[in-house]
Amino acid sequence: MNDSEYIKRFTVSNEIENNRYSCLIIALEDSRMLTGRNLENGKYDLNILRNDKTFLNPNSFIGIINYLLFLEMIGEIFRLKSFKTNKTNNIFKALKQFGNSIPENDINTIIALRNSLAHNYGLINTPKYSKENPTKRHKFIIDNSDDCLVLIKYPTKKWDGDYTDKSDDSSTIVSSIKLIELIESIYRNLRNEIDKNSIELSLKGGIEELKSKFTIRN
Numbered sequence: 001m002n003d004s005e006y007i008k009r010f011t012v013s014n015e016i017e018n019n020r021y022s023c024l025i026i027a028l029e030d031s032r033m034l035t036g037r038n039l040e041n042g043k044y045d046l047n048i049l050r051n052d053k054t055f056l057n058p059n060s061f062i063g064i065i066n067y068l069l070f071l072e073m074i075g076e077i078f079r080l081k082s083f084k085t086n087k088t089n090n091i092f093k094a095l096k097q098f099g100n101s102i103p104e105n106d107i108n109t110i111i112a113l114r115n116s117l118a119h120n121y122g123l124i125n126t127p128k129y130s131k132e133n134p135t136k137r138h139k140f141i142i143d144n145s146d147d148c149l150v151l152i153k154y155p156t157k158k159w160d161g162d163y164t165d166k167s168d169d170s171s172t173i174v175s176s177i178k179l180i181e182l183i184e185s186i187y188r189n190l191r192n193e194i195d196k197n198s199i200e201l202s203l204k205g206g207i208e209e210l211k212s213k214f215t216i217r218n
Contacts, residue, residue, distance in 0.1 A: 003207045008194055016215060023214045024077070027070040028187065034063035035180060042184040044177070059144040061117055064176055067183045068114040074098070074190055077214060079202035093202075098189040099182065106152055112136045113174055126161055137161055138172045148175035151182060 001009070001017070009016045014025045029039050038045050068091070075090030080097050087093060091114060095107045116125035116138070123140035139159045152174055159170040193199045203209040 004197070006207065007199075007201070007210070010210065010215070011191055011194060019217050020211075020215050021218055023216060024070070024073055026216075027066065027073060031063060031066040031070050031180075034060070034066055037180075042180075042187075059142075059176060061121060064142070064179070065114075065117045067180055068110075068117070071095070071183050071186065072114075073214070074186065075202075077202060077210065078190060078199050080193060081198055081200050094186060098186040098193070100185070100189070102182075108136060109138065109152055109172060109174070110179070112138050113140055113179075116140060124163075139165070139170060141168065141171045141173045143173050143175050144177070145175075146177065148173075148178065151175055151178040 006016065010022045010024060012025070014021055014029065016022050028042075031037075032039050032042055036045070037043060071094050072090040075092065075094030075097075078097075079093070083093075083097050085093065085096065087096075089111060091111050092107055095102050095110065099107075112125040112127070115127065116123055123142065125136065125138045125140070127136045137159060139155075143153075152172065155170045155172055157170050159165060159172075190199070201207065201210060203213075205212070
């Protein structure tokens with residue numbers, strides 16, 4: 001198959017060709033399974049992965065982290081041919097290109113949540129030089145309820161980094177359901193853009209880097 005066909009199969013099929021598998025689709029399917037979603041379409045149907053003793057919690061951090069890592073992969077691998085930026089963060093690039101005009105403040109907050117979960121397995125993000133970057137400093141609450149109306153609810157008073165402050169008024173609330181639905185929509189938008197031939201690889205090594213770094217044999 002040619003490069004365009006390979007890239008398309010990479011974004012839609014677990015097995016790209018004989019005994020070669022797409023890490024992108026593996027990450028997506030794992031994310032769906034860990035959050036109780038349908039493996040084929042990403043809809044929330046409590047198709048929960050089971051271990052030896054009990055069901056895994058579909059609202060656990062690991063499922064959300066997996067989705068955020070999947071989002072990072074999209075930003076690292078793909079680029080709209082018309083897209084120009086000097087930003088290097090892969091979540092920023094994925095959301096900016098395929099997120100349907102998400103406010104930049106929300107993008108920075110999603111990046112901060114990713115860092116909090118991935119670095120600390122917790123809900124506090126206090127980046128280096130946070131006094132100069134107050135938009136990146138957050139005390140998070142993850143809302144798992146179906147009735148949360150917005151993706152991100154910002155605090156009535158900005159958290160200043162005081163660890164003794166336990167107030168919800170200074171916490172940034174993120175809807176896990178809406179965050180996952182956003183990432184699923186970005187994946188759909190990516191596929192649509194690939195169908196329109198408006199995508200190119202963002203990888204310096206091109207198709208060979210894609211094959212080497214983002215596929216595996218089993």
